[in-house]
Amino acid sequence: xxxxxxxxxxxxxxxxxxxxxxxxxxxxxxxxxxxxxxxxxxxxxxxxxxxxxxxxxxxxxxxxxxxxxxxxxxxxxxxxxxxxxxxxxxxxxxxxxxxxxxxxxxxxxxxxxxxxxxxxxxxxxxxxxxxxxxxxxxxxxxxxxxxxxxxxxxxxxxxxxxxxxxxxxxxxxxxxxxxxxxxxxxxxxxxxxxxxxxxxxxxxxxxxxxxxxxxxxxxxxxxxxxxxxxxxxxx
Numbered sequence: 001x002x003x004x005x006x007x008x009x010x011x012x013x014x015x016x017x018x019x020x021x022x023x024x025x026x027x028x029x030x031x032x033x034x035x036x037x038x039x040x041x042x043x044x045x046x047x048x049x050x051x052x053x054x055x056x057x058x059x060x061x062x063x064x065x066x067x068x069x070x071x072x073x074x075x076x077x078x079x080x081x082x083x084x085x086x087x088x089x090x091x092x093x094x095x096x097x098x099x100x101x102x103x104x105x106x107x108x109x110x111x112x113x114x115x116x117x118x119x120x121x122x123x124x125x126x127x128x129x130x131x132x133x134x135x136x137x138x139x140x141x142x143x144x145x146x147x148x149x150x151x152x153x154x155x156x157x158x159x160x161x162x163x164x165x166x167x168x169x170x171x172x173x174x175x176x177x178x179x180x181x182x183x184x185x186x187x188x189x190x191x192x193x194x195x196x197x198x199x200x201x202x203x204x205x206x207x208x209x210x211x212x213x214x215x216x217x218x219x220x221x222x223x224x225x226x227x228x229x230x231x232x233x234x235x
Contacts, residue, residue, distance in 0.1 A: 007040035016043060017050070027054075085111035085124045099139030109137035154232030157181070161188035162201050164225025167232060184227055 010028070014021045028041060031049040035041050080089045083106055090107035098108055106112040113134040114124045127134075155168040159182070166184035183189040191201050205225055228234060 005038050005040040006036040006042075007038075008043045009040055013041060013043060013046055016047075081105075083107035083111055085115050085119075085121065086128045087121060087125060088128070096142050099141060101138060101140045103142075109139055110134040113137040154228060156228060156230060156232045157184075159184035159188055159225070161192045161198065162205060162225040163198060164227065165230050166227040184225075 008016075010024050011021055013028075014024045017024065024046075027050065028046065031046075031053055033041060033046055033049060081092055081104065082088070083090050085106050088107060092103050095103035095107050100106050100109050101112055106115070110133045111124060111128070113136055114127065117134065117136070119127070152169040154170075156165055157168045158164070159166055161183055164184055168180050179189060183192070188201065191204070196204070202225065
């Protein structure tokens, strides 16, 4: 009687792969690989399925990528600094926003503190790769007294739709998608495009003021349409 098997046993596959028998048994069932008539399995088909359906070696590839980055530092890009701690390219503006004490040299407060704590570049890169932050990191608030730029001189215009006064030098007021020469807001421009008359547009804004709880005493009859006063001063 010929006892030669057509394939290999589950234990044999486990020895070939260097993993446990229970893992091989579960994997073969999930991959839909059935045994031959003698109970053995096709090693080639099992290995191909493992390569297709699993992420074997991911950790090793990740290590190799990190090792290659340390052995072959990234080339300097025009205008993009390289962190002196972890070796990554970074955006200085983002580092400044995070409160890094020296954003021109380090990409984050953790990297700068790691250097002060005596970590090597390889150790710092590993810590960033694993998402480990330095608990003793220090933050610095850059430009704490920020002063907004002065507003331009008002250019008062009368809206062709509602007849209200608006400042053409303030393009952000009333929406940005509009004809600044003619309309005070994108709403007015849309209502004109939709065919509404000036009387209908003015009644619409009066209704909006009434719905918001404003009375005729709080808002003058014509003042409801104005973004600024006729002299350009704030309303």
